[in-house]
Amino acid sequence: MSDPLLTESPAPTSPLPPEEPLLPNGPAQGRALLIVLGVMATLAILSLLFARGAVRLDTNWAAQLSQSSTVQVLVSNEALRETQMENAANLLRRAVPNAMIEALSREDSQALIQPWLGSTRLPEDLPIPGVITVKTPTRLPVESLTRQFEEAGLRVSLDDHSRFSERLKKTVDRLVLLGLGLVVLTFIAATAVSIFATRSGLAAQRDIIHVLVQAGASDSFVAWLFVGRAAYHGAIGAVFGALAALALWIYVSLGPARDTLGWSGIGDGLSDLLWVLALIIAFAAVCAVAAGWAARRQLAYERRRA
Amino acid sequence: MSSHRAMSAPEMVPSSFGPDTDAAPTLALQRVALRYGRGPEILKGVDLVLPEASFTFLTGPSGAGKSTLLKLSYLALKPSRGLIQLFGEDVALLKPTAMQRLRQRIGVVLQDFRLIDHLTVFDNVSLPLRVAGRARESYISDVTELLQWVGLGHRMNAYPPTLSGGEKQRCAIARAVIAKPDLLIADEPTGNVDPEIGLRLLRLFAEMNRMGTTVLIATHDHALIQEMPSRIVNLDNGRLHDGLPAISPKGGHAF
Numbered sequence: 135m136s137d138p139l140l141t142e143s144p145a146p147t148s149p150l151p152p153e154e155p156l157l158p159n160g161p162a163q164g165r166a167l168l169i170v171l172g173v174m175a176t177l178a179i180l181s182l183l184f185a186r187g188a189v190r191l192d193t194n195w196a197a198q199l200s201q202s203s204t205v206q207v208l209v210s211n212e213a214l215r216e217t218q219m220e221n222a223a224n225l226l227r228r229a230v231p232n233a234m235i236e237a238l239s240r241e242d243s244q245a246l247i248q249p250w251l252g253s254t255r256l257p258e259d260l261p262i263p264g265v266i267t268v269k270t271p272t273r274l275p276v277e278s279l280t281r282q283f284e285e286a287g288l289r290v291s292l293d294d295h296s297r298f299s300e301r302l303k304k305t306v307d308r309l310v311l312l313g314l315g316l317v318v319l320t321f322i323a324a325t326a327v328s329i330f331a332t333r334s335g336l337a338a339q340r341d342i343i344h345v346l347v348q349a350g351a352s353d354s355f356v357a358w359l360f361v362g363r364a365a366y367h368g369a370i371g372a373v374f375g376a377l378a379a380l381a382l383w384i385y386v387s388l389g390p391a392r393d394t395l396g397w398s399g400i401g402d403g404l405s406d407l408l409w410v411l412a413l414i415i416a417f418a419a420v421c422a423v424a425a426g427w428a429a430r431r432q433l434a435y436e437r438r439r440a
Numbered sequence: 441m442s443s444h445r446a447m448s449a450p451e452m453v454p455s456s457f458g459p460d461t462d463a464a465p466t467l468a469l470q471r472v473a474l475r476y477g478r479g480p481e482i483l484k485g486v487d488l489v490l491p492e493a494s495f496t497f498l499t500g501p502s503g504a505g506k507s508t509l510l511k512l513s514y515l516a517l518k519p520s521r522g523l524i525q526l527f528g529e530d531v532a533l534l535k536p537t538a539m540q541r542l543r544q545r546i547g548v549v550l551q552d553f554r555l556i557d558h559l560t561v562f563d564n565v566s567l568p569l570r571v572a573g574r575a576r577e578s579y580i581s582d583v584t585e586l587l588q589w590v591g592l593g594h595r596m597n598a599y600p601p602t603l604s605g606g607e608k609q610r611c612a613i614a615r616a617v618i619a620k621p622d623l624l625i626a627d628e629p630t631g632n633v634d635p636e637i638g639l640r641l642l643r644l645f646a647e648m649n650r651m652g653t654t655v656l657i658a659t660h661d662h663a664l665i666q667e668m669p670s671r672i673v674n675l676d677n678g679r680l681h682d683g684l685p686a687i688s689p690k691g692g693h694a695f
Binding site: 148150151153154156158341342344345346347348349350351352353355434437 | 544554
C-alpha cells in the first residue's frame with residue numbers, strides 16, 4: 135500500500151496469541167460454582183455407590199439364603215429326640231439326595247435359642263426343638279417335604295428363608311429407590327444451579343452479549359457459549375466430586391464397613407467406576423442442557439422486552 | 441480483503457446524495473416515533489430513506505435523539521410507532537433468525553466503542569467474522585491488513601484497557617467494517633482521534649461507500665462534514681430535516 139499514513143503503523147512483530155474464549159473466565163465465581171457442583175456430585179455419586187452396594191448385598195445374601203434351609207423338629211418328648219431327629223434326617227436324605235444335611239446336637243440347638251431364653255439353666259427334660267440345617271444347590275421343595283413329614287408323623291417347621299429373602303429384597307429395593315431419588319434430586323439441584331449461574335453470567339456479561347448480538351450472533355450462538363462453559367464446570371465439578379466420593383467409598387468399604395458393602399472383588403470396583411464415569415458425563419450434560427435452555431429463554435425474554 | 445487493498449487511490453465521489461434513486465432503499469423509516477417508557481417522545485414521526493450505497497451525515501444538537509435514531513436503524517430498539525424497513529424488509533415482521541441475518545449486514549461504531557476487554561485488538565476486530573462462523577486462519581491476513589491500515593498493526597495483540605481513546609475508536613471502526621457490511625452506522629466515529637486520523641477514517645468510510653456500502657454517520661464534527669460532499673440530515677427536537685450536501689459533488693474534496 136502506498137498510503138503515507140501507513141508508515142505510522144509498523145507491521146506486527148509478535149505472533150498472534152491463541153484465540154481467547156468469547157466469555158471471560160471469572161475465577162471467583164467459577165470456583166464457588168465448582169465447589170457447589172462438586173459437593174452435589176459427591177452426594178449423587180455416594181448415593182449411587184451405596185445403592186449399588188445394597189443391590190450387591192441383596193444378590194449375595196439372597197443367593198446364600200436360597201441355598202440353605204432350616205428344619206426344626208418339634209420334639210414331643212426329650213426321650214424320643216434321637217429317634218425323631220434320625221427319622222427327620224433320613225427323610226430329608228431320601229427326599230433331597232444331593233443336599234448336605236447336618237443335625238445339630240441338643241447343646242447347639244439350645245445355644246441357638248439362648249438369646250431368647252437368657253442364661254438361665256434350662257430343665258433337662260425341656261423339649262428343645264432339634265435343628266437340622268440343609269444346604270442345597272437349589273431351593274428346597276417345601277410343600278412336598280412338609281407333606282412327607284406329616285405322613286411320617288413328625289412335627290416339623292420348615293424354613294427355607296424365603297420370607298426373610300423377600301423382606302430383604304423389599305428393603306433393598308426401597309434403599310435403591312431412595313438412592314436413585316437422591317441422585318435425581320441432586321441432578322435437579324445441579325440443573326437449578328446451572329440455570330442460576332447462566333442467568334448470572336448473562337447479566338454479568340450483558341455488554342459482551344450486546345456486542346455479539348450486534349455482530350449478528352444468534353441466540354443459539356450465545357447459548358452455546360454458556361453451554362460449553364456449563365459443561366466444563368459440570369464435568370470438572372463432577373470429577374472432583376467423584377474423587378471425593380470414591381475416596382470416602384473406598385475408605386468405608388475397606389475400613390468401617392469391610393465385608394458389609396457387598397464387594398466381592400476388583401470387578402465390583404471396576405463396574406462401580408463405570409457407573410461413576412457415566413454419572414460424571416450425565417452431570418456435565420445436565421448442567422450443559424440447563425445452561426443452554428436458560429440462556430435461550432433469557433435471550434428471548436430480553437428480546438421481547440427490548 | 442480486496443476493498444482495503446484498493447484504497448491507495450480512492451475515488452471519493454459518493455454514489456448518492458438523497459432518496460431520489462430507483463434502487464430499493466437500504467433503510468427506510470416512515471413516521472417513526474420512540475419514547476422510553478412513559479417519558480416524552482424522543483423521536484416524533486421521523487421519515488428517512490437511505491438509498492443503497494448512499495452516504496449520509498446525521499447532525500443535530502446533543503440530546504436531539506441522534507443515538508436513538510441510530511439504535512433504531514441498527515435494530516437495537518423497536519419504535520413506539522411507525523415503520524422501519526431494512527434492506528426491503530419490514531423489521532416488525534422479522535423473526536429472530538432473520539433479524540440476526542440482517543444484523544450481520546450492518547456494521548456499527550458506537551460512541552462508547554463497546555470493545556471486549558479480555559479480547560485482544562485482533563480478536564475484537566475479527567469478532568463479526570468469528571460470529572459468522574469463519575475459521576481463524578481464513579481471516580488472519582484480512583484483519584492484520586485492516587489493522588495496519590487504521591494504524592493499529594503494532595497493537596494487534598494489545599488489550600483494550602491499554603489502548604488510548606483514539607486507538608479504541610479505530611479498533612471499534614475496524615470491527616465495524618471488517619465484514620464489509622452493506623450498511624455502516626457510526627456514532628461520532630472521529631470524536632476521539634486527531635484530525636489526521638479522523639480524515640483517514642473518513643477515507644475508509646468513503647472507500648467502503650464507493651464499494652457499495654450505505655453509510656450513515658452521526659457527528660457534530662463540521663470539519664469532517666466539510667471534507668465529504670454528502671447528504672446531511674439534521675435532527676432537532678425529535679424531528680428530521682433534510683439538508684443540502686456540505687460540498688457539491690462537482691466540487692473537490694480534501695483527499
